[in-house]
Amino acid sequence: MEMILERLIALNARQTKEQTRAFVKECPLHDYDALTQSPRLKQMAERINLTDDDEQQRKLKSWLPFRCPHYTQFRDDYRDREHIVAESFTWQTCIDIDDPELVEKANKMSERLDIEAGGKWQGLMLHKDYSIRRKLHIDIRLPLGMTVPEAQREYCKALGVACDTSCFTPERFIYISPADFEIYRADGWYAQLSEQEVAARRKAYTDRGLSIDGRTEDGSYYDPEGEGADHLTDHPANHPAEFKGVPYTSIICEYWRRTGGEPSEGERNKRLHQLAANLRAICDNNKDWLLEVMPKYGLSDQEMRGIIHSACKEPTKGSRLIDQIVSALEMGISSDEIEDAEVVAAETGAKVNVKVLPIGLKESLAGVPVTMHMPVLCGVLPIAAAYADQVQIQYCDGNLQHLGLMSIIRGEQASNKSVVKNAVDIWKRQFDEEDALARKREEEWKERKKGRKANEKAPEDPKVLIRMVPVTVSCSTLLKRFKNAQGHTIYSFGEELDTLRKTNGAGSWSSKYDIYRLSFDKGEWGQDYNSDAAESGVVKVAYNWTMLGTNGAMRKCFKSDNIENGLSSRILVAEMPDSSFSKMPKFGRRSADDEARIQEAVSRLRSYSGLVDTPRLRKAIEDWVEQKRVEAAKDIDHVKDTYRKRAAVIGFRCGVIFHLLSGKDKESKQCLDFALMMADYCLMQQIKTFGDALQNQYVEASEECKRYGTNHSVFDQLAPSFTIDDLRALKRGYCSESALRMIISRWSRDGWITKTDRHHWRKEKCKN
Known part of the structure; x- marks a missing residue:
């Protein structure tokens, strides 16, 4: 017997101040019934119908409860396009008949269509009711494969009425009427369809290149007749349909979202006037241009011209809101986050344009606050590179390289570093699934080996390929994994850098820091032991990893030896x-x-092999590294000069990953911009994290050279017992008194000399 699932609906009862028009909550359908039967709703309906004041009606209507016809769930109970839960798509839509003269015609025709034997719309009507102002709402089931706009257009054509394109928006809501306004309700209204039917419907969309709920990349429903559908279609398109590459339709949609949603009946003129007043800032205050891009919501051409004319008469000024919206849409983020994005760009120099990111990287940032975009990208790029381990690339110097990347995401305690883990967890699913089978085979082999008889031959080692290893893996086990890697890259993810530091801190484990350095360029590493119990051999090291850690753990892990020896310059550091x-x-x-798209990205990366030539990317990185060389030379900045070289390599490799994921034949401008952004960010973070320590080492090394160089030769020329006057004579006036005292002090500190009296020192060491 098939289980009947509870029918769910997205509602806003509008009973508290917190329940704004942006609020909506998934509820059982009986909550809707309770609302329609409430005395409060009936009283509101009576008050609305008793007043002739349009403004008063609008205010009263704004407090009516409403439902969402297209989805039952929005993340965080926030009704906008970005918070839609696509899996909660209802597979139905609501036709809104606003023209009073067409209400009864549509009412009768809908009955006829629903019972027409063999007709396209037979049995698809789910619900019908009058609005409080006696307009008509008709809910229908979407025919298989049809998107909301396609179904709305065809159904309205069958009804013989004009189609209201404002009903096409995914986050659309419908005001709720009292129970006695309901005309018809089918059993299937808001019913959850079977898994088989949902799968078939989703496939019908995805086969057309759409999302599982029939939407396109910009979040709107696919509408083949939508070019100008919301516009005044009787005017030729003589003006651009985009501003800075962003369609005006998207700008207007985001404007409505920021200002409380699309206008309802009774407030259209006022809200359209406000839209025109803001929009003219990016339409050169041109009335004809505004006429082309403005939605009309059923208003006549004459009414629209009057609204636009009135808006254009106001004093000319820019619109900060529109500027924010355009900037946000250019970057593919919410306009609420544009200020955060500007702050991040000012602090880090990185401005992630989510809109142009390729498959996999874009989805990795879904639901991630803009301030954490770079840490998440830096966290997933090493595992993305590990999947593309059969690829070779040619760097600017002509040498061939592999995609070796290591990243550390640092931040204080409770700085939400887990946002990186959540993204990496999705990326590593294919590794986890394959490794689970491999580890099972290995465990079975160990059991057979352990249970064999004394004179029985040991079973042959299956030499399984395991790609994911814990960061605490021993050197011996790691060597075994490398030997069985079959030319693949091994990957680790560590949630606590401090754990890595503790396990790598002593004995043979400390050589793992050498392994990390060698893995950057696929160098050789190995070990030899006499015992058969320990793994021996020499291998090519291909090892990518992502680590999370606090700033304190970072300082402990990267002390002077791990900074000067080159490990620090091989790390892509990101800061929460x-x-x-x-x-x-x-x-x-x-x-x-x-x-699903992240998994598609993984499969795409795994499909590449051989040499991937990226000449445009090489040229861009070569120019970048030369620019940084000139900057470092002008500032005599040895730290920047050191870190710029491998930051360029890291940026280049990130650019290659972008290129592979984009699936294009040649590197796009967006790919080059991404690589340069990553190189800049990597360089800045390396200098910020390790720069002071490296500079101190340069100073100490320089002083050491001087001490064992110039001053050492002077030391040899001094008599076994000498005075400061003797030293001054040898320096021939090229040294200040303070510098002479500093030299004496250093020699004394190093044990080279001992003071015998107030003016004399005795040499304790001589040059061999």
Whole structure:
């Protein structure tokens, strides 16, 4: 017997101040019934119908409860396009008949269509009711494969009425009427469809290149007739349909979202006037241009011209809101986050344009606050590179390289570093699934080996390929994994850098730091032991990893030896935003579609092999590294000069990953911009994290050279017992008195000399 699932609906009862028009909550359908039967709703309906004042009606209507026809769930109960949970798509839509003269015609025609034998719309009507102002709402089931706009257009055509394109928006809501306004309700209204039917419907969309709920990349429903559908279609398109590459339709959609949603009946003129007043800032105050891009919501051409004319008469000024919206849409983020993005760009020099990111990287940032975009990208790039381990690339110097990347995401305690883990967890699913089978085979082999008889031959080692290893893996086990890697890259993810530091701190384990350095360029590493119990051999090291850690653990892990020896320059460091005294950040959730696209990205990376030539990327990175060389030379900045070289390599490799994921034949401008952004960010973070320590080592090394160089030769020329006057004579006036005293002090500190009296010193060491 098939289980009947509870029918769910997205509602806003509008009973508290917190329940704004942006609020909506998933509820059982009986909550809707309770609302329709409430005395409060009936009283509101009576008050609305008793007043003739349009403004009063609008205010009263704004407090009516409403439902969402297209989805039952929005993340964080926030009704906008970015918070839609695609899996909660209802597979139905609501036709809104606003023209009073067409209400009864549509009412009768809908009955006829629903019972027409063999007709396209037979049995698809789910619900019908009058609005409080006696307009008509008709809910229908979407025919298989049809998107919301396609179904709305065809159904309205069958009804013989004009189509209201404002009903096409995914986050659309419908005001709720009292129970006695309901005309018809089918059993299937808001019913959850079977898994088989949902799968078939989703496939019908995805086969067309759409999302599982029939939307395109910009979040709107696919509408083949939508070019100008919301516009005044009787005017030729003589003006650009985009501003800075962003469609005006997207700008207007985001404007409505920021200003409380699309206008309802009774407020259209006022809200459209406000839109025109803001929009003219990016339409050169041109009335004809505004006429082309403005939605009309059923208003006549004459009414629209009057609204636009009135808006254009106001004093000319820019629109900060529109500027924010355009900037946000250019970057593919919410306009609420544009200020955060500007702060991040000012602090780090990195401005991630989510909109142009390729498959996999874009979805990795879904639901991630803009302040954490760079840490998440830096966290997933090493595992993305590990999947593309059969690729070879030619660097600017002509040498061939592999995609070796290691990253550390640092931040204070409770700085939300787990946002990186959540993204990496999705990326490593294919590794985890394959490794689970391999580890099972290995365990079975160990059991057979352990249980064999004394004179029985040991079973042959299956030499399984395991790609994911813990960061605490021993050197011996790591060597075994490398030997069985079959030319693949091994990957580790560590949640605590301090754990790595403790396990790598002593004995043979400390050689893992050497392994990390060698893995950057696939160098050779090995060990030899007499015992058969320990793994021996020499291998090519291909090992990528991502680590999370606090700033304290970072300082302990990267002391002077791990900074000067080159490990620090091989690390892609990312810093979590400072969360001191800040409000709790809001995270979204990745949809199943997002996760599926990440898996598609993984499969795409694994499909590449051989040499991938990227001449445009090489040229861009070569120019960048030369620019940084000139900057470092002008400042005599040895730290920048050191770190710029491998920051360029890291940026180059990140650019290659972008290129592979984009699937294009040649590197795009967006790919080059991404690589340069990563190189800049890597260089800045390396200097910020390790620069002071490296500079101190340069100073100490320089002083050491001087001490054992010039001063050492002077030391040899001094008599066994000498005075400061003797030293001054040998330096021939090229040294100040303070410098002479410093030399004496250093020699004394190093044990080279001993003071015998007030003016004399005795040499304790002589040059061999």
